[in-house]
Amino acid sequence: MAEAIFRNWTQQHSDDWGHKPVLAHHNLHENPLFTREALAALIESYPVDHYALVHVSHRADKSRVWREGERGELSGTEVIDWIAAGKLWLNLRRVAEVDSRYRDLLNAAFDEMEARIPGFSTFDRSMGILISSPNASVPYHSDLPGQSLWQIAGSKRLYLYPTDEPYLPQAELERIALYGIEVDMGYDPKFDREALIVDLQPGQMMTWPLNAPHRVENHDCLNISVTTEHWTADIRRQQQVTMANGVLRNFLGIRPRSRRISGPGFAAKAALQAAFRRTPWLKQQRRARRPIDFRLAPQKPGEILDIPAYTR
Numbered sequence: 001m002a003e004a005i006f007r008n009w010t011q012q013h014s015d016d017w018g019h020k021p022v023l024a025h026h027n028l029h030e031n032p033l034f035t036r037e038a039l040a041a042l043i044e045s046y047p048v049d050h051y052a053l054v055h056v057s058h059r060a061d062k063s064r065v066w067r068e069g070e071r072g073e074l075s076g077t078e079v080i081d082w083i084a085a086g087k088l089w090l091n092l093r094r095v096a097e098v099d100s101r102y103r104d105l106l107n108a109a110f111d112e113m114e115a116r117i118p119g120f121s122t123f124d125r126s127m128g129i130l131i132s133s134p135n136a137s138v139p140y141h142s143d144l145p146g147q148s149l150w151q152i153a154g155s156k157r158l159y160l161y162p163t164d165e166p167y168l169p170q171a172e173l174e175r176i177a178l179y180g181i182e183v184d185m186g187y188d189p190k191f192d193r194e195a196l197i198v199d200l201q202p203g204q205m206m207t208w209p210l211n212a213p214h215r216v217e218n219h220d221c222l223n224i225s226v227t228t229e230h231w232t233a234d235i236r237r238q239q240q241v242t243m244a245n246g247v248l249r250n251f252l253g254i255r256p257r258s259r260r261i262s263g264p265g266f267a268a269k270a271a272l273q274a275a276f277r278r279t280p281w282l283k284q285q286r287r288a289r290r291p292i293d294f295r296l297a298p299q300k301p302g303e304i305l306d307i308p309a310y311t312r
């Protein structure tokens with residue numbers, strides 16, 4: 001049998017899973033798939049449609065300008081060096097679909113979790129590798145699938161918030177389901193009083209209750225992290241209720257009161273959201289991806305060059 005991925009797993013981890021934030025210890029940071037050399041080779045062979053390379057700057061009014069770009073002629077090692085020197089992040093999305101070695105690892109990790117957590121059964125597992133600059137941050141947001149964040153190198157501060165009002169207004173969650181808006185949630189610095197704050201170190205993994213809002217601040221070092229997403233039958237039902245409630249609130253003027261995931265109310269909502277998914281409206285509203293309009297600047301670590309914008 002292959003070596004276990006988790007270390008020091010206790011009954012408490014199994015008991016808390018899905019209800020409370022869980023901090024676990026893993027060995028991905030020692031896995032040969034995540035050395036600089038392995039990641040550099042992966043970057044060089046990565047399909048252009050599957051990665052997102054984002055540059056972040058700030059306007060005079062402090063609002064963020066996010067631009068998406070390409071690695072150009074740089075080697076994988078240079079790409080990592082440019083991220084270490086710049087204001088960038090690279091997301092190697094859906095790596096399990098791109099490379100079977102990572103798919104096998106993803107499946108081994110979830111198989112191990114399922115063996116340790118009674119009743120936990122997942123489908124549609126996915127993995128991304130996120131390489132991000134020192135001091136980069138991810139704004140306050142909430143995700144629809146189950147989420148875990150695994151630290152490989154560097155360290156980052158994770159802020160996790162409660163799943164009730166005012167931290168997670170249902171109308172905002174419904175908007176994420178309807179419009180696919182990933183990072184557009186109202187944040188108040190006062191929320192931090194109730195946040196669970198964790199400095200995530202290599203070998204640590206954090207997972208949290210479904211939809212719990214969170215934000216991330218890298219410490220002053222290059223960060224390499226893995227994000228995994230998963231669905232369970234329960235999470236899928238929650239997602240159906242969220243979308244149906246969004247349709248009720250936004251299109252039918254009815255304020256939804258229930259988040260039940262069983263019984264006749266749920267059945268009606270499951271049918272409502274299924275009908276809604278078949279309308280062309282949904283596709284029209286999904287935001288198109290940003291155009292590609294920069295390339296990493298050769299010879300100038302951390303810098304970018306403007307190129308004529310194109311879309312994939």
Ligand SMILES: [Fe+2]
Pocket residue numbers: 141142143147214
């Ligand atoms: Fe997230």
